[in-house]
Amino acid sequence: MSDTPLIELRNLVKHFTLSNGLFGRNKVVLKAVDGVDLLIRRGETLGLVGESGCGKSTLARTLIRLFQPTSGQMLFDGVDIAEMGEHALAPYRRRMQMIFQDPYASLNGRMTVRALIAEPLEIAGIGDEASRRVRVDQLLDTVGLNPDHATRFPHEFSGGQRQRIGIARAIALNPDLVICDEPISALDVSIQAQVVNMLEDLQAELGLTYLFITHDLSMVRHISNRIGVMYLGKIVEIAPNDALYKAPAHPYTQALLASIPVADPEARRDSAPMRGEVPTPIDIPSGCRFRTRCPFATDLCASVEPPLRELDGGHFAACHYAEKVMGRQMEAA
Numbered sequence: 048m049s050d051t052p053l054i055e056l057r058n059l060v061k062h063f064t065l066s067n068g069l070f071g072r073n074k075v076v077l078k079a080v081d082g083v084d085l086l087i088r089r090g091e092t093l094g095l096v097g098e099s100g101c102g103k104s105t106l107a108r109t110l111i112r113l114f115q116p117t118s119g120q121m122l123f124d125g126v127d128i129a130e131m132g133e134h135a136l137a138p139y140r141r142r143m144q145m146i147f148q149d150p151y152a153s154l155n156g157r158m159t160v161r162a163l164i165a166e167p168l169e170i171a172g173i174g175d176e177a178s179r180r181v182r183v184d185q186l187l188d189t190v191g192l193n194p195d196h197a198t199r200f201p202h203e204f205s206g207g208q209r210q211r212i213g214i215a216r217a218i219a220l221n222p223d224l225v226i227c228d229e230p231i232s233a234l235d236v237s238i239q240a241q242v243v244n245m246l247e248d249l250q251a252e253l254g255l256t257y258l259f260i261t262h263d264l265s266m267v268r269h270i271s272n273r274i275g276v277m278y279l280g281k282i283v284e285i286a287p288n289d290a291l292y293k294a295p296a297h298p299y300t301q302a303l304l305a306s307i308p309v310a311d312p313e314a315r316r317d318s319a320p321m322r323g324e325v326p327t328p329i330d331i332p333s334g335c336r337f338r339t340r341c342p343f344a345t346d347l348c349a350s351v352e353p354p355l356r357e358l359d360g361g362h363f364a365a366c367h368y369a370e371k372v373m374g375r376q377m378e379a380a
Contacts, residue, residue: 050123053223053256054087054110059119059129061102061109065329078328081280081301082119084355089223092250092257094271096264098305098325102280103260107226110258111143112136124223141171144217148229150209154201160187160212161197167219186215190245190340207238211245218249227259231266239263243270264307268292273361276300279336280328282355286362296364298341310352334365 061080067073079102087093095103108114110121112128116264128139144167147153154163164186165179173192174182184194190211201209210230217225227246231239242268249255261267267274268288275285276299284297295301302321321340326332334352338344355365 049089051089052086053089053124054085054258055120055122056083056085056110057120057122059083059085059106059109059121060117061105061114062117075329078280078331080109081328081331083277083280085275085282085285087224087256087258089256090250090254090274091272092270094267094274095260095277096262096267097277099262100325100328101277102328103277104228106277107145107228107258107260111145111226112140113145130357141220142223143226144220144222144224145226145228146210146213146217146230149233150213151201153213153250154209154216156201159198159200163201163212164197164216164219167216171220173220182219183215185225186219189218189249190215205238206234207242210234210242212244214245214249218255219251221253222255224256224258227257227261229260229262232262239266246270259336264303276303279326279331281336281365282363283337283366284362284364285355286364287360290360290362294362296301296362296369297337297366298343298360300364304318334367343371 056106059080060082063079063252065075065077067075081102083106095106096102105114109116116129119129120127123139123142126139133137158166159185164183168174168179168182171180181300183197187194187196191210192208192215196204201212204212230246231242234242236248246257247270250257259267259270271288273280273285276292276297277283278299284291284295284300292304295304299321322342323340326336326339332339334350335341335344335348336352338348341348343380351367352353353365353367355363357363358369
């Protein structure tokens with residue numbers, strides 16, 4: 048892993064304007080991603096966790112330019128691609144690929160496996176038909192499938208095999224960045240570890256950089272170098288994986304980690320429970336957006352939004368009382 052950043056997001060915003068009221072006359076703004084600063088180093092795996100609806104997948108789709116960002120900068124290898132036109136963006140699209148959550152929905156059921164994997168090569172104008180056939184066979188072998196599978200259709204495979212096909216398709220163009228959007232959540236538990244181990248092997252072999260989005264807090268610790276925690280459109284904490292698990296600084300991170308099932312309930316990390324429900328991204332609370340559920344919230348939290356600041360050795364948190372919260376956590380451990 049290098050210290051050189053491959054991806055740098057600066058105050059990235061993605062809002063959606065929705066129609067509301069009679070005949071859709073009223074317009075409301077859904078703040079899916081609301082000012083994210085994030086750095087992904089070349090060759091690392093950055094895990095991204097958070098509750099459903101916090102903006103993880105929207106961030107991923109904006110980063111890969113499936114969504115046009117509302118504002119902010121997205122630096123890819125030092126070049127801002129946020130406002131780049133499609134023609135100029137084409138070379139960068141080859142360097143960014145995505146593995147989707149549902150392998151069946153992401154594969155065209157009317158195309159053979161060979162056609163699915165060869166399609167990115169055809170679009171990019173790489174090779175002729177014969178060389179693409181050879182490349183597809185190599186990719187199938189790389190992800191643990193038999194080249195004889197190339198003539199079959201997606202419905203003839205298991206969920207784990209379909210995800211392997213999706214991975215082969217994602218690495219066909221030798222990308223620098225692969226965004227893994229919940230790549231194992233639709234798979235059986237027995238298959239999840241196989242897919243994650245394969246992703247790690249591919250990273251070592253091909254020098255890939257991963258953004259790994261998941262709800263599985265145990266798995267993300269295994270695969271990630273650093274972990275970011277997202278809440279209601281913003282990163283509220285980011286740290287090296289061991290530091291995050293040993294001393295979480297943000298109350299939201301503590302609550303997430305306390306929810307991990309353990310064999311011995313008495314050994315579970317002691318943490319104050321979250322209150323209430325996640326606010327809507329259409330009406331975000333003032334100040335700290337977690338304050339309505341935080342057991343440590345004060346008047347300051349209601350009036351001033353805390354910045355994401357460094358606490359110690361690459362450990363960042365957006366909390367006015369992060370040091371005190373971390374201290375309580377360490378005393379309770």
